Amino acid sequence: MPLDRYGVLKGKAIDTRNGQGSSPHFQVKVSDDDLFRIAINVKSQVEPSTVLYYADEDFSHPILKDLVTLPFGFKELESQPGGMALDFIRGNLFDTARMKLLPHDLPGPDNDLNELFHKYVEKAISMETSEIYAFGQRWGPESKRDKYFGFKPGNGIHDIHMNQGNSEKWREDDGVWQDGGIIFHYPDENKWVAVFLAFQSQSFHTDDVTGHAIPEVIEKRVCIVAALVNPAGEEEKNATILNATPEPVVLDGWMLADINKMKISLQGTLNAGDTVKIPISEGEFKLPKEGGIITLLDDEGFKMDGVSYIEKEASKKGWTIVFSRA
Numbered sequence: 001m002p003l004d005r006y007g008v009l010k011g012k013a014i015d016t017r018n019g020q021g022s023s024p025h026f027q028v029k030v031s032d033d034d035l036f037r038i039a040i041n042v043k044s045q046v047e048p049s050t051v052l053y054y055a056d057e058d059f060s061h062p063i064l065k066d067l068v069t070l071p072f073g074f075k076e077l078e079s080q081p082g083g084m085a086l087d088f089i090r091g092n093l094f095d096t097a098r099m100k101l102l103p104h105d106l107p108g109p110d111n112d113l114n115e116l117f118h119k120y121v122e123k124a125i126s127m128e129t130s131e132i133y134a135f136g137q138r139w140g141p142e143s144k145r146d147k148y149f150g151f152k153p154g155n156g157i158h159d160i161h162m163n164q165g166n167s168e169k170w171r172e173d174d175g176v177w178q179d180g181g182i183i184f185h186y187p188d189e190n191k192w193v194a195v196f197l198a199f200q201s202q203s204f205h206t207d208d209v210t211g212h213a214i215p216e217v218i219e220k221r222v223c224i225v226a227a228l229v230n231p232a233g234e235e236e237k238n239a240t241i242l243n244a245t246p247e248p249v250v251l252d253g254w255m256l257a258d259i260n261k262m263k264i265s266l267q268g269t270l271n272a273g274d275t276v277k278i279p280i281s282e283g284e285f286k287l288p289k290e291g292g293i294i295t296l297l298d299d300e301g302f303k304m305d306g307v308s309y310i311e312k313e314a315s316k317k318g319w320t321i322v323f324s325r326a
Contacts, residue, residue: 002175005138007076009157013124013132017148018114026117029149032072037156038134042104042113044199052099052198059194060310062291079177082260086135086179088162092293092306096204120184129187136160136180164211165203174211221245223305229287232318237280237287243270253299258285259292289314
């Protein structure tokens with residue numbers, strides 16, 4: 001079954017412990033009015049054990065405006081689009097192809113996952129106004145003391161990683177819109193940093209209902225390259241897609257999906273190297289000026305590309321947002 005008590009913990013980081021042992025977790029002590037522990041997997045129990053990670057030191061996404069207004073403490077989230085729940089595949093948080101392998105513990109400075117998290121958490125500890133947001137599964141309160149930091153009652157959040165496309169042993173934990181992650185807010189620098197983790201045994205192609213792994217699909221590099229979400233005058237909202245392949249792509253049956261997974265259908269043929277501007281009329285499909293996401297699905301419903309934008313990018317009337325592929 002999907003995760004029970006999935007949600008986000010918002011608090012102030014105050015202490016850490018490095019991950020050690022056969023199933024190491026980097027531990028973070030967090031305070032709001034109560035004390036919590038965040039347990040972050042830095043090594044997989046399934047071979048190959050080295051964890052995939054992606055760290056974005058200039059993170060921007062529509063969910064940030066909602067995180068800022070959250071009260072401190074744990075908030076349970078519904079596993080559905082349109083809210084604060086995370087989904088690596090459907091939420092357009094980052095490009096999963098950019099994830100890299102990083103061991104949890106290596107000799108030398110600044111070269112493993114323990115040290116990566118230590119860097120971001122120590123900065124959060126030193127900055128009085130900082131906030132940490134941990135997405136995952138809640139446990140507690142427990143009657144016993146916390147085993148790492150000694151506070152009572154024990155309280156915390158774990159599964160701070162992708163929670164779909166699992167190998168057979170953890171297949172029952174699969175679900176959509178229930179992925180884990182860590183986001184740091186450093187207000188003194190007006191900066192957000194996000195770190196996302198996945199296991200090599202997991203699949204980035206999953207069923208839209210169950211979150212179970214499905215067979216890998218042949219890459220069709222059709223990309224969303226731009227969008228006009230705040231038009232001037234009578235101009236219509238639109239999204240521009242590019243066929244980066246050397247062959248024409250038939251778009252019949254393809255769709256664009258918005259932040260709430262409302263869809264519009266595409267049609268026609270997009271020749272090699274060409275772009276096409278998709279007009280988007282006002283209706284159920286939304287490109288709000290407050291921020292949103294756009295996802296491109298092929299004729300079998302597989303995600304081909306996805307982008308997100310925030311209110312700042314959409315604030316200039318008549319300007320087209322260009323999505324970077326860096």
